[in-house]
Amino acid sequence: MVLSLSKDTIQVVKEQDTVFLKNRVKETATRIKMGLVNQTKLITAASELVRNMLRYGNGGYCDIEVVSSGRNNGVRLTFVDKGPGIADIPQAMKDGFSTGRSLGLGLPGTRRLVNEFDIKSTVGEGTTVMVIKWANG
Amino acid sequence: MSLTTNNLLKEKKKNILELWMKNQLADEGLREDLISNEELRSQSEELIDALVDNLTEGIVADVNADEWSPVIEILGGIAITRARQGFSPRETGNFVFSLKEALLEVLQSETKTDADALFQESRKISRIMDSLSVVTFETFIKGREEVILRQTDEITEISTPVIRVWDGILALPIIGTLDSARTQVVMENLLQEIVETGSSIAILDISGVPAVDSLVAQHLIKTVSATRLMGAECIISGIRPEIAQTVVHLGIDLSTIITKASLASALSYAFKVMRLEVKKIPAVQKF
Numbered sequence: 001m002v003l004s005l006s007k008d009t010i011q012v013v014k015e016q017d018t019v020f021l022k023n024r025v026k027e028t029a030t031r032i033k034m035g036l037v038n039q040t041k042l043i044t045a046a047s048e049l050v051r052n053m054l055r056y057g058n059g060g061y062c063d064i065e066v067v068s069s070g071r072n073n074g075v076r077l078t079f080v081d082k083g084p085g086i087a088d089i090p091q092a093m094k095d096g097f098s099t100g101r102s103l104g105l106g107l108p109g110t111r112r113l114v115n116e117f118d119i120k121s122t123v124g125e126g127t128t129v130m131v132i133k134w135a136n137g
Numbered sequence: 138m139s140l141t142t143n144n145l146l147k148e149k150k151k152n153i154l155e156l157w158m159k160n161q162l163a164d165e166g167l168r169e170d171l172i173s174n175e176e177l178r179s180q181s182e183e184l185i186d187a188l189v190d191n192l193t194e195g196i197v198a199d200v201n202a203d204e205w206s207p208v209i210e211i212l213g214g215i216a217i218t219r220a221r222q223g224f225s226p227r228e229t230g231n232f233v234f235s236l237k238e239a240l241l242e243v244l245q246s247e248t249k250t251d252a253d254a255l256f257q258e259s260r261k262i263s264r265i266m267d268s269l270s271v272v273t274f275e276t277f278i279k280g281r282e283e284v285i286l287r288q289t290d291e292i293t294e295i296s297t298p299v300i301r302v303w304d305g306i307l308a309l310p311i312i313g314t315l316d317s318a319r320t321q322v323v324m325e326n327l328l329q330e331i332v333e334t335g336s337s338i339a340i341l342d343i344s345g346v347p348a349v350d351s352l353v354a355q356h357l358i359k360t361v362s363a364t365r366l367m368g369a370e371c372i373i374s375g376i377r378p379e380i381a382q383t384v385v386h387l388g389i390d391l392s393t394i395i396t397k398a399s400l401a402s403a404l405s406y407a408f409k410v411m412r413l414e415v416k417k418i419p420a421v422q423k424f
Contacts, residue, residue: 018314019314022347022348037379037383040379040383041382041383043348044349044350044383044387047352048351048352102352103351103354105351109351109387109388110387113383
């Protein structure tokens, strides 16, 4: 059972918004006393996902939440875009696959950086990616 | 606007100017530190001249119409200069609003008897002045945005210095997020400097980069490859422990690149490659 304690929504439409978003994620992580390594992992994950959203999904918004499950506190990020969607999610989650000309490590790498990862996508409607990083996970 | 009003405004141009100047000088937001009273007066006069001369019969409040272009041009010029000089939006807005006030006051004093005509004409004046205010704000904000853009360019420019730490060794400290545009600037500066100084080793220090994600890593790899094509070796230094762990989890392969934890160890590696040695000189013995 994951409880949401606070919620903050940030619109992402241009490149400059990513810096603001990353700072917000860092603030939230610091507030729940997340360690430096986990903080960096979470910020890197946010950076990957927000870049995907801008590049392939024409922007969208991100919810930053402080969540709690039992004695564990964490940060949940939900990225929602109304872009073209991903046709083959298992393929997109494979290392080294990219429709752009990048390294193809964004999605699979992000999954390794966080504790919980969930992706939902409908072609033509958009993509939602949810990740959770626990403070001591 | 009816012919009589136009003529009236043309006739009373002097009065309007005086009234407007009085309003402006009485305003609390008067910025004598930014603009002298004489300059303000000549700006105001220029605007009134353009405005009154361009009033024609049946003019519409559509400021996009050709008739308005001289007025818009002057107003735009004033708004942009004010944005650059550091006027606040309120002060810039009041410049136009106080003109409206002056126009209405003159109109009222001349059309006392006919309430209906006064109302009709005031409405038209209001509509025109409101459109002009909108134009002023649009231009003002555009002027401010230009200032911001210029600052962004400046930051990109100054935040990527190439330092010659030793004969043949260059260092490039990177601070902040590496995006595509920045990487381009970094790469250009670095490659140019390699040619100019004939250096054989370049050290990219990423201590100031908050997070290394796959795109930043890709940019780093590209920079290293380009440096190698120029015949120089590129070392990446300043990899903090948390960054190292993140890069491993992301699955980025940086094994083809020489990486060091600190700038100091990168420099000592460079010395070794160049067969240089830094030695402590023994104290001079006194006889």
